Amino acid sequence: MRYPAWLKKNIPKSANNLRIRKYLVESLHTVCESALCPNRGECFAARTVTFLILGSACTRRCRFCAVTKAAPEPVDADEPQKIAEAARKLGLKYVVITSVTRDDLPDGGAAHFAAAILSVRQGLPHAAVEVLTPDFQGKLSALDIALAARPDVFNHNIETVPRLYAEIRPQADYQRSLKILAHAARSGLTAKSGLMLGLGETEAEIKSALQDLKNSGVSIITLGQYLPPSKKHYPLQEFVHPDKFAEYKEYGEKELGFKAVFSGPFVRSSYKAAEIRLR
Structure with a gap:
């Protein structure tokens, strides 16, 4: 597949990039590597990491995702402490924690998320923590x-x-996801969500989804270009031009009133997460 000029970027070469990648490959899972994120070199260079907990195999079979689909692994009870120690050693100020979907666990891994958050807080009291969770059914x-x-x-x-x-996303449900987000927003937390573009959606459908997210109490949005991880994944329908991403940003912030809409071809869920939160 031939990518347009706006989807080409240089991989930064830095000591941080190499050191973080070596450390993580040897010790922990990250969604940066598991999902083949195009920004991982840039983020590692800036000391930004998204930790992947609850193993590296997902119980769902979403057609867009590069994460391994396989039988789930045993939960590592020491993982929350390992993440806190890694974040401390890497000098992180903003820690993002996500997971594979674990429908095999009674709580979907929620207690493990809580333990990871608390461990990071204990080890790095001045670091901010963001979680990107599944829908817990x-x-x-x-x-x-x-x-x-x-x-x-x-x-x-x-x-x-x-x-x-x-x-x-045959094992997911749109309204269920909105319910999860609305519940988090009602609890007083900053709620965030995102969409991939280029899957065949229309402009009207995107704007309608953004309105649904606003109605659910979401305040931060990410919009990025879908790029198939392989020929076996859902086929790309469209390369969305950067100007269109800019239009969606303006629509979300000016017309719908989101606190921040981070919108662009290379934007991913956790890309520059700290920068978005501080706006």
């Missing part, structure tokens, strides 16, 4: 376990417009 009792640890930002992505869920 819509169980608000499970969600409350994670929310009780009071992350600085709660992120849960709707990923795409409702019409495409059956084809792209």
Whole structure:
């Protein structure tokens, strides 16, 4: 597939990039590597890392995602402390924690999220913590376990417009995700969500989804270009021009009143997360 000029970027070469990648490959999972994020070199160079907890194998089979689909791994009870220690050693000031979806666990891994948040807080009291969670199968009792640890930002992505869920996210549910976000927002946390563009959605569908997120109490939005990880994944339908991303940013911030809409071809869920939160 031939990418347009605006989807080409240089990988920064720095000591931080190499040191962080070596350390993480040897010790912990990150969504940066597991999901083949195009920004991982840039983020590592800036000492930004998104930790992937609860193993590296997902129980769901979303057609856009590069994370391994396989039988789930045993939960590592020491993982929260390992993440806190890694964040301390790497000198992180903003820690993002996400996970594979673990529908095999009664609470979907919510207690593990809480433990990771609390461990980071204990080891790095001045660091901010953002979590990007699955939907916990819509169980608000499970969600409350994670929310009780009071992350600085709660992120849960709707990923795409409702019409495409059956084809792209067959084990997820659009309204269920909105319910999760609304519950987090009502708890007083900063709620965040995001979509991938280029899957075949229309402009009207994107604007409608943004309105749904605003109605659910979400205050921070990320919009980025979908890039298929391989030929086996859902095929790309469109390269969205940077000017269109700029239009969606203006629409979200000026017309809908989001606190921040971070919108661009290379934007991902956790890309420059600290910068967005501080706006």
